[in-house]
Amino acid sequence: MLRTALRPRWLILLVLVLAAASVMARLGQWQFDRARENGGKQQKQEQRGPAVPLAGVLTARHTFPASAAGKLVTATGSWDAGHQLLVADRPATTSANGGGPKGWWLLTPLQLPDGSAVPVVRGWVASAGEPAASASAVPTGTVTVTGVMQPAEEPVVRPPGQTAGLPAGQLDGVDVTQLIKVWPQPLLTGFLVLTSQEPVAGTPAHLVEYSSADSALALQNLSYAVQWFLFAAFGLFLWGRLVREDHRGTLGRRRPVAGAGPAGGPGTAEPDPAAGDPQAVAGVEAVAGAEAVAGAEAVAEGVLAEPDPAHDPSGPVGDDEAPAPAVGGTHP
Numbered sequence: 001m002l003r004t005a006l007r008p009r010w011l012i013l014l015v016l017v018l019a020a021a022s023v024m025a026r027l028g029q030w031q032f033d034r035a036r037e038n039g040g041k042q043q044k045q046e047q048r049g050p051a052v053p054l055a056g057v058l059t060a061r062h063t064f065p066a067s068a069a070g071k072l073v074t075a076t077g078s079w080d081a082g083h084q085l086l087v088a089d090r091p092a093t094t095s096a097n098g099g100g101p102k103g104w105w106l107l108t109p110l111q112l113p114d115g116s117a118v119p120v121v122r123g124w125v126a127s128a129g130e131p132a133a134s135a136s137a138v139p140t141g142t143v144t145v146t147g148v149m150q151p152a153e154e155p156v157v158r159p160p161g162q163t164a165g166l167p168a169g170q171l172d173g174v175d176v177t178q179l180i181k182v183w184p185q186p187l188l189t190g191f192l193v194l195t196s197q198e199p200v201a202g203t204p205a206h207l208v209e210y211s212s213a214d215s216a217l218a219l220q221n222l223s224y225a226v227q228w229f230l231f232a233a234f235g236l237f238l239w240g241r242l243v244r245e246d247h248r249g250t251l252g253r254r255r256p257v258a259g260a261g262p263a264g265g266p267g268t269a270e271p272d273p274a275a276g277d278p279q280a281v282a283g284v285e286a287v288a289g290a291e292a293v294a295g296a297e298a299v300a301e302g303v304l305a306e307p308d309p310a311h312d313p314s315g316p317v318g319d320d321e322a323p324a325p326a327v328g329g330t331h332p
Contacts, residue, residue: 123204140204
C-alpha cells in the first residue's frame with residue numbers, strides 16, 4: 001500500500017488535502033478563540049449587575065463565600081499608601097493564562113470605616129520603577145471604589161527556609177497569610193480588582209482586566225470550531241480510503257445493487273453462466289436437464305397412449321356394422 005500511496009497522483013492529492021486541512025484547522029482555532037472571547041463577554045454581562053455594598057458580601061475574619069466570587073461591589077474608605085505592595089510577574093489581566101507582557105500589580109489596602117482593610121488591585125505597571133508604582137502616586141482622602149470580588153490566592157508551598165527571592169515590597173501572590181504579616185489592619189479573606197474610583201484623580205492608567213478563571217464558551221462558535229476540525233480530519237480519512245481502494249484494485253469498479261433484477265420482476269435475475277460463477281453454471285445445467293427429462297417423458301406418453309377412434313386410419317365404425325368382439329369374449 002505504501003508503494004501505491006507514493007504514486008505521483010496520490011502525492012499531489014495529499015499535498016492539496018494537507019493544505020486544505022491546515023486552513024480548516026486554523027479556522028477551527030479561530031472559532032475556538034472567538035468562543036472563549038464571546039463566552040467571557042457573556043459571563044461578564046451576567047455577573048456585572050448593579051454594584052452592592054461590600055459590607056453586605058464579606059467582612060473581616062470571615063470565610064470567603066463562593067457566591068461572592070465575581071460579584072461587583074462598592075466600598076468607601078481611604079488608601080493606606082504606606083503599605084502598598086507589588087505583586088510580581090503578572091499580566092494585565094486576572095486570567096491565569098492571560099497573554100501579553102508580564103509586569104506588576106499595584107496591591108494597596110483600602111482601610112474601611114470599621115478599621116478593617118480590603119486588599120485592592122489598583123492597576124498594572126510594566127516596570128516596578130514607574131512613577132505610578134510609587135506610594136506618592138496613591139491618592140489621599142476618602143474614595144469610593146468599585147471592583148470585582150475575588151477570593152485570596154492559595155499560598156505557595158516552599159521548603160522550610162526558602163523564600164520567593166523578591167525584593168522588599170514585592171510578593172508573588174495575593175495571599176492573605178502573607179499580607180497579615182505586613183499589614184496591621186484586620187483583613188478580608190478576598191480582594192478587589194478595581195474597575196472605577198471616585199474621585200477619578202489618582203486612578204492608575206492601566207487597570208487590571210478581570211477575567212474569570214472558568215470563563216464560559218459561546219456554544220455557537222464552539223460548534224463551528226468542532227465542524228472545522230471534523231472537516232480537516234475527514235479530508236485526510238478520504239485520501240487514505242481512496243489510496244486503499246486503489247491498492248486493492250477496487251477504485252472505480254461498479255458493484256452490483258442488491259435486489260436488482262430484470263424487467264420480469266424485481267430481485268428475480270437469473271444467473272448468467274458467462275459470469276464465471278460455478279454455482280450459477282450448475283443451476284442452469286440442472287434446469288436444462290430437468291426440461292430435457294420432462295420432454296422425453298411427454299414424447300413417451302404420446303407414443304404409448306391408446307389411439308383415438310376419431311383418428312383411427314381404418315375409419316369410423318358405422319351404425320350397421322357390429323363392433324369387433326373383444327379378445328377372449330363371446331358373440332351375443
